[in-house]
Amino acid sequence: MSNAHDFSLHDELEATRDWVDEPADDADLADDDLDESVDLPSLDEPDPEDEPTVGAMELAERHALRRVASLSTELEDITEVEYRKLRLERVVLVGVWTEGSVQDAENSLAELALLAETAGSEVLEAIFQRRQSPDPATYVGRGKVEAIKEIVQATGADTVICDGELAPGQLRNLEDRLKVKVVDRTALILDIFAQHAKSREGQAQVELAQLNYMKQRLRGWGGNLSRQAGGRVAAGAGIGGRGPGETKIETDRRRINTKIAKLRRDLKEMKGTRDTKRQQRERHQIPAVVIAGYTNAGKSSLLNRLTDAGVLVEDALFATLDPTTRRTTTADGRVYTMSDTVGFVRHLPHQLVEAFRSTLEEVAEADLVLHVVDGSHPDPEGQISAVREVFAEIGATEVPELIVINKADQADPLVLGRLQREEPHAVVVSAKTGEGIREALALVESELPRPAVEFTALLPYERGDLLNKLHQHGEIDSLEHTGEGTVVAGRANADLAGELAAYAV
Ligand SMILES: Nc1nc2c(ncn2[C@@H]2O[C@H](COP(=O)(O)OP(=O)(O)OP(=O)(O)O)[C@@H](O)[C@H]2O)c(=O)[nH]1
Numbered sequence: 001m002s003n004a005h006d007f008s009l010h011d012e013l014e015a016t017r018d019w020v021d022e023p024a025d026d027a028d029l030a031d032d033d034l035d036e037s038v039d040l041p042s043l044d045e046p047d048p049e050d051e052p053t054v055g056a057m058e059l060a061e062r063h064a065l066r067r068v069a070s071l072s073t074e075l076e077d078i079t080e081v082e083y084r085k086l087r088l089e090r091v092v093l094v095g096v097w098t099e100g101s102v103q104d105a106e107n108s109l110a111e112l113a114l115l116a117e118t119a120g121s122e123v124l125e126a127i128f129q130r131r132q133s134p135d136p137a138t139y140v141g142r143g144k145v146e147a148i149k150e151i152v153q154a155t156g157a158d159t160v161i162c163d164g165e166l167a168p169g170q171l172r173n174l175e176d177r178l179k180v181k182v183v184d185r186t187a188l189i190l191d192i193f194a195q196h197a198k199s200r201e202g203q204a205q206v207e208l209a210q211l212n213y214m215k216q217r218l219r220g221w222g223g224n225l226s227r228q229a230g231g232r233v234a235a236g237a238g239i240g241g242r243g244p245g246e247t248k249i250e251t252d253r254r255r256i257n258t259k260i261a262k263l264r265r266d267l268k269e270m271k272g273t274r275d276t277k278r279q280q281r282e283r284h285q286i287p288a289v290v291i292a293g294y295t296n297a298g299k300s301s302l303l304n305r306l307t308d309a310g311v312l313v314e315d316a317l318f319a320t321l322d323p324t325t326r327r328t329t330t331a332d333g334r335v336y337t338m339s340d341t342v343g344f345v346r347h348l349p350h351q352l353v354e355a356f357r358s359t360l361e362e363v364a365e366a367d368l369v370l371h372v373v374d375g376s377h378p379d380p381e382g383q384i385s386a387v388r389e390v391f392a393e394i395g396a397t398e399v400p401e402l403i404v405i406n407k408a409d410q411a412d413p414l415v416l417g418r419l420q421r422e423e424p425h426a427v428v429v430s431a432k433t434g435e436g437i438r439e440a441l442a443l444v445e446s447e448l449p450r451p452a453v454e455f456t457a458l459l460p461y462e463r464g465d466l467l468n469k470l471h472q473h474g475e476i477d478s479l480e481h482t483g484e485g486t487v488v489a490g491r492a493n494a495d496l497a498g499e500l501a502a503y504a505v
């Protein structure tokens with residue numbers, strides 16, 4: 001994990017520690033009506049990029065990418081979008097610390113900083129305020145808005161990112177007062193997902209989540225249209241489809257709803273294809289192992305180690321958004337699959353859990369979850385519980401779980417020991433050095449479901465195909481070549497046992 005944040009959390013902490021709770025008398029703010037006209041980001045069809053490409057090519061491409069202002073909720077004019085794109089790069093982070101220790105608050109902001117960097121921003125400052133709860137009108141206390149404005153001006157920041165999900169009114173009030181763009185954690189994560197999604201399905205899922213997020217945050221247009229080219233539009237002379245008395249916001253909402261409906265249909269179709277593939281696997285009763293865990297824990301690295309898969313590994317959050325499934329075999333030749341999944345994060349926006357539900361369902365249907373945790377992270381336990389929260393949300397709590405404590409090479413041995421005590425069913429590995437990988441594989445193999453039916457059969461030599469299947473999908477306890485054929489005993493799944501029945505002895 002990159003620790004190269006050049007902002008000084010500690011200094012800021014000192015500077016902000018004396019901020020105290022303020023009374024939340026905000027009626028005047030809530031009624032603030034500085035609405036502006038809303039333009040949607042382009043709703044054009046995404047260029048359907050069929051299959052995800054992995055490996056070096058993709059890495060190179062990604063590094064060449066600049067961020068796009070896919071979340072612009074108010075500007076459509078291309079020059080304005082370009083402007084915004086540039087401006088999202090110098091940011092001030094703002095958090096409200098309501099519970100837990102100072103360390104927790106710092107970790108949360110450090111993570112927000114990583115997220116912001118992942119999105120392509122440069123973090124200038126990170127500050128947080130101690131409060132009982134966020135201010136309903138301005139998130140931080142109202143008195144602190146001025147202080148933040150000073151920091152924004154002093155640092156030359158163009159964007160403020162708040163560490164939480166802000167109500168539409170809070171966003172608007174803050175923007176109006178700070179005079180710079182304000183983004184919340186949810187929008188930031190959605191934006192990162194949008195930058196990283198590769199497959200058609202991944203892109204559609206993210207777009208759906210973005211539209212749902214935006215739908216709640218459309219700004220009705222009031223008098224203040226001077227910044228927009230759309231003064232004409234406001235006067236009702238704009239691009240067609242606007243009936244008398246219909247406001248822009250209604251048209252936008254309608255466009256969003258149409259688009260959402262279409263995305264839902266498309267996604268259903270795509271899910272159908274994936275279900276068919278999964279059913280094929282199920283019919284052959286191929287055990288499925290899923291690698292899940294907090295973002296940047298080393299899931300893709302582990303999949304590479306365990307299966308030589310060649311999946312994109314990057315020191316960035318959410319490098320993987322499209323699940324990669326690999327077929328692999330146990331030491332004794334049994335076939336099973338191992339899949340990578342999208343990383344989890346604390347307060348994963350609900351829209352995203354919803355959007356990725358079909359992808360995450362794979363976790364719920366797995367035979368075994370390898371829950372990877374970064375042993376070198378300052379708060380691995382926090383990551384474990386954040387991931388388990390998502391497991392609960394997607395109904396995956398029943399799936400057997402093996403904790404894989406990764407990055408042993410750079411973790412504190414004391415922390416590794418503590419984690420092993422807290423999580424008895426765990427294995428310590430380093431996907432980087434290969435340490436512990438053999439033990440992890442052995443554990444995985446021992447945890448794979450065993451075929452249900454015991455059998456003993458005498459297979460004639462011309463049924464080499466059946467013997468082959470047994471090697472791949474069954475478990476062979478004994479095998480003896482005799483004059484009449486091969487005598488095998490072991491276990492097989494119901495299908496295969498059915499085929500063997502004719503030769504049972
Ligand atoms: N030192 C060390 N670094 C590791 C280890 N495993 C992974 N990393 C690094 O951690 C970073 C993240 O690894 P990934 O495998 O992409 O992590 P991930 O969990 O798939 O991340 P997302 O897909 O972004 O959620 C990369 O820079 C890896 O090189 C390890 O065992 N030791």
Ligand SMILES: [Mg+2]
Pocket residue numbers: 299300301312318319320340
């Ligand atoms: Mg990954």
